[in-house]
Amino acid sequence: MTVSRTNRWLVLAVVSSALFLIVIDMSVLHTALPTLTRELGASASEKLWIINAYALVVAGLLPGCGTLGDRIGHRRMFLAGLVVFGMASLVAAFAPSPMLLIAGRALLAVGAAIMMPATLSIIRLTFEDERERALAIGLWSAVASGGAAAGPLVGGVLLEYFWWGSVFLVNVPVVVVALLATLVFIPHSAGRSDRSWDFFGSVLILVGLVGLAYAFKESAMAAPSLPVAATAAAIGAAAFVWFARRQRGSASPLIDFTLFQDRGFRLAVWAALVAAFSVIGLSLVLSQRLQLVLGYSPLHAALFLLPSSVMAFVGGPLAGALTPRHGANRVIAGGLLLGTVGVAGLLLSANAGAVPQLVCLAVFGLGVGASLAAASHAIMSHAPPEHAGMAASIEEVSIELGGAIGITVLGSMLAGVYAAVFVLPGGAALSPQARDGIDQALAAAQTLPADAARLLIASAHRAFDSAYLAALVVNAVLLMGVAVMAWRARRSA
Numbered sequence: 001m002t003v004s005r006t007n008r009w010l011v012l013a014v015v016s017s018a019l020f021l022i023v024i025d026m027s028v029l030h031t032a033l034p035t036l037t038r039e040l041g042a043s044a045s046e047k048l049w050i051i052n053a054y055a056l057v058v059a060g061l062l063p064g065c066g067t068l069g070d071r072i073g074h075r076r077m078f079l080a081g082l083v084v085f086g087m088a089s090l091v092a093a094f095a096p097s098p099m100l101l102i103a104g105r106a107l108l109a110v111g112a113a114i115m116m117p118a119t120l121s122i123i124r125l126t127f128e129d130e131r132e133r134a135l136a137i138g139l140w141s142a143v144a145s146g147g148a149a150a151g152p153l154v155g156g157v158l159l160e161y162f163w164w165g166s167v168f169l170v171n172v173p174v175v176v177v178a179l180l181a182t183l184v185f186i187p188h189s190a191g192r193s194d195r196s197w198d199f200f201g202s203v204l205i206l207v208g209l210v211g212l213a214y215a216f217k218e219s220a221m222a223a224p225s226l227p228v229a230a231t232a233a234a235i236g237a238a239a240f241v242w243f244a245r246r247q248r249g250s251a252s253p254l255i256d257f258t259l260f261q262d263r264g265f266r267l268a269v270w271a272a273l274v275a276a277f278s279v280i281g282l283s284l285v286l287s288q289r290l291q292l293v294l295g296y297s298p299l300h301a302a303l304f305l306l307p308s309s310v311m312a313f314v315g316g317p318l319a320g321a322l323t324p325r326h327g328a329n330r331v332i333a334g335g336l337l338l339g340t341v342g343v344a345g346l347l348l349s350a351n352a353g354a355v356p357q358l359v360c361l362a363v364f365g366l367g368v369g370a371s372l373a374a375a376s377h378a379i380m381s382h383a384p385p386e387h388a389g390m391a392a393s394i395e396e397v398s399i400e401l402g403g404a405i406g407i408t409v410l411g412s413m414l415a416g417v418y419a420a421v422f423v424l425p426g427g428a429a430l431s432p433q434a435r436d437g438i439d440q441a442l443a444a445a446q447t448l449p450a451d452a453a454r455l456l457i458a459s460a461h462r463a464f465d466s467a468y469l470a471a472l473v474v475n476a477v478l479l480m481g482v483a484v485m486a487w488r489a490r491r492s493a
Helices: 005-027 033-040 044-072 074-093 098-126 130-161 171-185 199-219 226-248 257-261 263-292 298-304 306-326 328-348 354-381 385-421 438-445 450-488
Strands: none
Touching: 005 044, 005 074, 005 098, 005 130, 005 171, 005 385, 033 044, 033 098, 033 263, 033 438, 044 074, 044 098, 044 199, 044 385, 074 098, 074 171, 098 130, 098 354, 098 385, 130 263, 130 298, 130 306, 130 354, 199 226, 199 385, 226 257, 257 263, 263 298, 263 306, 263 328, 263 354, 263 385, 263 438, 263 450, 298 306, 298 354, 306 328, 306 354, 328 354, 328 450, 354 385, 385 450, 438 450
């Protein structure tokens, strides 16, 4: 597509506004989760599915939507995704029960999956100059990482003045403006009618992700059902094996596995996945600790997380400027190392007051923002133009899947470690649900005399803090591991 110099940056603004909605919905509920749990009466399991349904469905549908965009045109996909996303926002905003909210979140994910590959594909096809494209992708990545980090802030501000459904309702006016701007500024792209679309392949990915996520969550429960967890894991694994075999035998696969033969492409995918794991996972566990242990309001918890989102916005364009000169692998390694330092600092300063933790969050945000931008640039640069949609979907699957794994692993770790460490004080006669999560323990404390309630709350706080510190250790180890991989591969960048 041929776009004038001025309109190129307007196109970037339009697709970035939609991307901001997509990624912010990954984390906007983190500060709203205690409120949602209380007002909708959600169980510990429902709470995690409210958060994770979005990322899992997006990750499952992205590969199919990326190749469908190559077939029918990315502008058409972008418009369709905006419409579905706007309608789903209304459904989620007025959901009266946890199950309907989970359904609304899944529908939101369908809209996000339809338009998300189109955002990066449109940028890839609009910016033909390598330096301009690196800067544009850096800005796109800044929106991706910064938006995910800003989600808790947006949720906290809205909850301070409105009811919880406002975190979804705010999407609607942005969708309307983006629809109009797309019709005006983004030119039509014909697509390639010779490209096939494997809907069943997308279903297999979705089944695989949900099966493995369910198995992991079931295993982390206080009283897990091992047969149920094993069955879910077997179904998920079988779906992935079936998908891989189907793709290798397809003339037009959803994912061309030959792309992963390129070491730079493969490493960039790993870096994007781990960066997203870290951003979304940390946002979830820290926002819960701030509210449920330290007693912050949703708004104050969101403001506490602000340094991470601000510096992520800085890291994206910075990486876009540094990557052409120093190579993607060097920037990825440096960014992930900074992220590791930030998480390790949070671990060491967990009880040291606000200022050291705020500094660590700023370092963390700068590092993961830069690494995600460099990884996005590397993924798109290593793919041929005719596979722009496929490469974009792989990049975005990495982000969404990383976020989903972060929520699944760290969220389940919070529940599992909490249940293992939690001790009922003085043999108090309470519902077994008090062991399922800190929300249930705090609710139970409201029914007890003051002294007994104080002991129960202290025990719940200690158990949750143990789980929080364990989650930080896992986060730091993953960031450091991929940073080392990127540094060793720097000569091939």
